[in-house]
Amino acid sequence: xxxxxxxxxxxxxxxxxxxxxxxxxxxxxxxxxxxxxxxxxxxxxxxxxxxxxxxxxxxxxxxxxxxxxxxxxxxxxxxxx
Numbered sequence: 001x002x003x004x005x006x007x008x009x010x011x012x013x014x015x016x017x018x019x020x021x022x023x024x025x026x027x028x029x030x031x032x033x034x035x036x037x038x039x040x041x042x043x044x045x046x047x048x049x050x051x052x053x054x055x056x057x058x059x060x061x062x063x064x065x066x067x068x069x070x071x072x073x074x075x076x077x078x079x080x081x
Contacts, residue, residue: 001032001041010071015047016064016076017071023079025063028055034065036076 004023011018017033025031026045032041046066047054057063065077 001080002077004031004079005077007033007035007071007073007075007077010067011064012070015067016060017067017077018064019064019077021057021059024056024058025065027054027077030079030080031065032078033069033071033075035072035079038069038071038075040069040074041080 002023004025005019005021007017007019009018027044027047029044030041031044044065047057048064049061
């Protein structure tokens with residue numbers, strides 16, 4: 001597992017997190033989100049930059065990622081595999 005970012009904002013109504021990536025990420029990758037009260041894995045099914053869908057993001061990009069569970073600011077995102 002490699003840490004690829006820290007959650008900056010969680011938009012609960014749409015289930016999306018905002019994160020600035022410290023590594024590459026693409027749709028289809030498996031991620032783990034872990035924090036004090038958070039611990040789950042999921043596949044990346046949707047990513048956006050400036051509300052436009054993207055398939056791949058690189059280190060330094062600020063992206064929105066659709067998540068399927070409640071997360072909190074400062075939770076860590078890890079890329080699995």
